Amino acid sequence: MSETNGNQQATSVLFIHAQTPMHPGAGTALGVVDLPVQRERHTQWPLIPGTSLKGVLRDAARGPSDSSDEEKVTDAFGPDTKDADKHAGAITVTDARLLAFPVRSLRGVFAWVTCPSVL
Numbered sequence: 594m595s596e597t598n599g600n601q602q603a604t605s606v607l608f609i610h611a612q613t614p615m616h617p618g619a620g621t622a623l624g625v626v627d628l629p630v631q632r633e634r635h636t637q638w639p640l641i642p643g644t645s646l647k648g649v650l651r652d653a654a655r656g657p658s659d660s661s662d663e664e665k666v667t668d669a670f671g672p673d674t675k676d677a678d679k680h681a682g683a684i685t686v687t688d689a690r691l692l693a694f695p696v697r698s699l700r701g702v703f704a705w706v707t708c709p710s711v712l
Contacts, residue, residue: 609641609689617641633690636710641689650686 617631617639630639651670655663671682692711698704 607646607689608692615641617645638691638711640691643686643688646689647682647684647686650684 618629631642632638633640647670651666654666654669667682669682669684671677672679690711693705693707695703696706
């Protein structure tokens with residue numbers, strides 16, 4: 594994570610560890626599978642679209658009650674869709690990409706593996 598002052602941008606890395614199975618769909622039907630997993634075009638590895646992540650983060654920032662910090666949420670994430678032409682949000686979220694994958698292991702139940710092409 595890096596934070597700077599002035600007109601420069603602050604950046605952060607978010608790691609997502611799925612505790613339950615995920616199915617980030619592509620929104621298109623190609624045969625018997627009604628919602629195929631969205632994948633990177635050049636590697637065919639699964640990914641989670643940045644728009645989906647931004648929506649989840651926005652919902653989490655609102656919290657259980659939508660009244661207290663709605664102005665801060667709007668400043669950070671931008672206005673709702675009907676008022677999207679007013680201004681952009683301050684946060685930019687990119688796609689989540691695969692970093693490590695669980696595989697069976699002789700030591701314990703599974704091990705996390707990665708490779709240089711992922712990194």
